[in-house]
Amino acid sequence: MVADGTPRRMHPGTVAITFLRKAPQNVLAIPIFAGWMSGRGFGWALLIAAIAGGFALFFMWLKWRRFTYTVGAEELVIERGLLNLSRRSIPLERIQDVSIERKLLHRLFGLAEVRVETGGGDADEAVLDSVSLAEAQRLRAALRGQRVAASVETGEVAAPAEPHALPVVFAMSPGRVLLLGLFSFSLVWLAALFGAIQFLDQFIDFGWDQIKDYAGAARAEAQARFSVNAVLIVAALALALGVVSGVISTLLRDWGFTLRAGEGRFRRTRGLLTRSEVVVAMRRIQLALVQRGPLRGWLGWQALSVQTLGGSNDPSGRQLLAPLATEAEVSELMRIAGLPPFERLPLRPVGAGHVVRSLIRTVTAPLAAILLATVLLTPLALIGLLVLPPMAAAALLQRRYHRFALSGCGLQVMRGVVAQRDWTVPANNVQVVTLHATWLQRLLGVASVLVDTAGAKGRGAPDVVDVNLPDARALAAGLIARVD
Numbered sequence: 001m002v003a004d005g006t007p008r009r010m011h012p013g014t015v016a017i018t019f020l021r022k023a024p025q026n027v028l029a030i031p032i033f034a035g036w037m038s039g040r041g042f043g044w045a046l047l048i049a050a051i052a053g054g055f056a057l058f059f060m061w062l063k064w065r066r067f068t069y070t071v072g073a074e075e076l077v078i079e080r081g082l083l084n085l086s087r088r089s090i091p092l093e094r095i096q097d098v099s100i101e102r103k104l105l106h107r108l109f110g111l112a113e114v115r116v117e118t119g120g121g122d123a124d125e126a127v128l129d130s131v132s133l134a135e136a137q138r139l140r141a142a143l144r145g146q147r148v149a150a151s152v153e154t155g156e157v158a159a160p161a162e163p164h165a166l167p168v169v170f171a172m173s174p175g176r177v178l179l180l181g182l183f184s185f186s187l188v189w190l191a192a193l194f195g196a197i198q199f200l201d202q203f204i205d206f207g208w209d210q211i212k213d214y215a216g217a218a219r220a221e222a223q224a225r226f227s228v229n230a231v232l233i234v235a236a237l238a239l240a241l242g243v244v245s246g247v248i249s250t251l252l253r254d255w256g257f258t259l260r261a262g263e264g265r266f267r268r269t270r271g272l273l274t275r276s277e278v279v280v281a282m283r284r285i286q287l288a289l290v291q292r293g294p295l296r297g298w299l300g301w302q303a304l305s306v307q308t309l310g311g312s313n314d315p316s317g318r319q320l321l322a323p324l325a326t327e328a329e330v331s332e333l334m335r336i337a338g339l340p341p342f343e344r345l346p347l348r349p350v351g352a353g354h355v356v357r358s359l360i361r362t363v364t365a366p367l368a369a370i371l372l373a374t375v376l377l378t379p380l381a382l383i384g385l386l387v388l389p390p391m392a393a394a395a396l397l398q399r400r401y402h403r404f405a406l407s408g409c410g411l412q413v414m415r416g417v418v419a420q421r422d423w424t425v426p427a428n429n430v431q432v433v434t435l436h437a438t439w440l441q442r443l444l445g446v447a448s449v450l451v452d453t454a455g456a457k458g459r460g461a462p463d464v465v466d467v468n469l470p471d472a473r474a475l476a477a478g479l480i481a482r483v484d
Contacts, residue, residue, distance in 0.1 A: 007068040007079070013109040014130045018060050019053075020105055069128060071142045076116065078126055090126060094118045096284055096309055098140045102133075102275040112136040116143065140279070166262035169336055170322050170329060177254050180324040181247030183296045185239075259321055261336050266321060280319050284309040286429045286453040287462060288339050289318065290330055290422040297420060304330045306337065309454045334424070340409035342422050347403035347414055353444030354399045354466035360440075362395040363388055394418065404464045406478045411451060413462045423462035427482035429453050435476050437469075447472040451479065 062082055070077040076090045097117040106112055111130035131139065172180070255272035266280040286307045296302075302325055305318040321333055331341055366388060373381035394417045403414045410427040414420070432452035441447055446466040453462075467475060 005070060005072050007070045008135075009068055010064060010128060011109075011111050011131050011135070012064070013111050015057070015060050015064050017105045017109060017111070017130055018064075019057055022056065069126075071139070076126065076143060088126070090116065090118065092143060095143050097279055097281070098143045099276065099278040100136050100140065101277070102271075104273045106130055107273075107275065114139050166260040166267060168258060169261045169266075170259040170325065170333060172254060172257040172324065174255075176324055177251060177257065178247065180254060181250030182243060183293060183301075183324070184246035184250045185242045254323055257323065259333075266319075266337070268319070268321065278319060280306065280308055280321070282337050285337055285339070287423055287425040288334055288337065288342075290342060290424075292420045294418045296324070300326060302327060302330050304333055307453060339424050339426065340407075340412075342412055342424050343405075343407075344403075344414070346405045346407065347412065348405060349399055350402050350404070350464065350466045351444070351446040351468040351471070352399070353441065353446040353468075354402060355396055356444060357440060357446075357466055358395040358398045359392060362391050366391065399466075402465065404467075404475070406475055406482075408482075410482070411462060411464075411479060413451075413464055415465075425451065425453060425462050427479065430479055430482075433476050433479045435472060441466065445469050449475050449479075 059082075063080075066082055066085075067080045068078070070079075074092055076092065076095070078088045078090075080086055095116055095118055099115045099117070101113045101115060102111075103113070109130070110133060112133050113130055114128040114136050116126040116128075128136075128139070252272045252274070254270050256275075257270040258268070260267040264282050266282065267277065268280070269275065269277045286309060289305050289307065291303045291305070292301070302322075303320070304322040304325060305320045307318050321337075322330060325333075334341060366384070370381055370384040370388075373384070397417045401414065401417050401420060405412050411423070411425040411430070413423040413425075415423075430451055431454055432450075434450040434452070435447055436450050437447040444466075445468065447469050449464040449467060449472050451462050451464070464472075464475060
């Protein structure tokens with residue numbers, strides 16, 4: 001697709017999709033209208049809802065009509081607004097990733113949503129919802145840069161291959177997706193159940209009060225028959241529901257997970273109801289993160305994600321390349337991405353002061369909470385002291401699993417006791433190096449080396465915590481010396 005500078009509108013089906021998305025809340029408003037009109041009839045409520053829906057549909061059409069996008073030779077221009085007009089210009093050179101997502105409604109209408117990410121923040125810079133699938137493919141090709149298109153026209157380089165023609169470098173079979181779901185224990189169903197009960201309580205004679213009334217008659221008998229077996233049965237039921245919830249959410253998110261590589265890019269597709277396609281430019285990968293959960297890690301499974309320049313619309317700020325892979329598969333993907341392999345042998349532990357700080361940070365707050373509850377509420381709160389020994393043991397083990405090494409290729413950091421994480425950071429991708437020491441660290445003779453790469457944030461940052469002060473200074477100086 002060569003940019004012609006012609007303003008385009010999104011597909012007319014956008015109006016229908018937007019209307020259907022808002023339909024549930026409009027339908028739920030009917031009982032409110034019925035109650036507000038006191039007895040004038042349910043038909044009047046339907047009539048008012050229909051009129052309101054007509055007005056909403058009209059304004060959605062106006063909004064669609066006033067939204068245009070233009071792909072120029074050097075920029076993407078988006079204009080929108082009814083009363084307040086806005087015009088956003090995004091230089092093509094700033095665009096980091098262009099992803100295509102197809103939710104259930106998009107797939108029913110044969111449409112797609114195009115998301116444009118830049119290095120300016122965590123959120124998407126532009127969202128085109130919705131365009132035809134062919135237009136989405138053409139948009140992605142155009143936004144990759146007119147330099148590539150011009151080179152193709154002059155014959156300097158070959159035309160980009162079709163997405164499905166690229167070789168598959170990693171894929172998850174239905175069995176592996178199911179296995180990942182078994183590992184992904186989730187209690188989201190509890191929140192959904194609570195929300196449903198709260199919602200039903202507003203419209204029908206059913207809610208927490210009714211549940212309490214129904215349970216009141218059997219409460220005395222239940223207390224009389226309270227036993228350890230009953231507690232175990234309830235715990236097993238909660239565990240089973242958590243596993244089922246994890247399996248369902250994983251199947252919906254990762255069904256058909258396929259990762260292709262070629263032309264300096266990874267291309268990831270996944271999803272059952274919502275089908276998403278994300279492109280990750282290899283040259284924009286800042287670091288790699290390998291994660292192992294307590295059970296999956298023990299069984300030899302790992303997850304590989306990468307931090308890209310400008311971050312990601314994912315809450316973690318990273319792009320997932322392999323949610324459940326073997327060590328050999330992860331090593332191969334890192335090789336394709338041009339990242340050095342993670343080597344445990346040269347890793348060295350952080351300072352002994354890390355044990356003291358970990359113990360204080362882990363145990364102090366829970367101990368204070370238990371003692372406060374004992375004084376203010378009930379002496380039975382002392383039972384909570386039973387959780388402190390495992391927490392203290394995990395804190396004491398943190399130094400054993402927190403290691404680092406600085407090689408010619410870059411920085412490698414290992415951290416985590418129960419859930420372990422391994423970072424690989426090429427030296428050229430390090431943006432800021434900070435030597436940080438709190439009053440307690442200064443007292444213990446240690447310091448933390450905070451490493452900032454483009455897009456990394458929070459727990460995604462490969463920081464080295466509580467290194468002996470001379471070693472921390474040497475590590476910081478070594479990182480600075482390796483930065484181009």
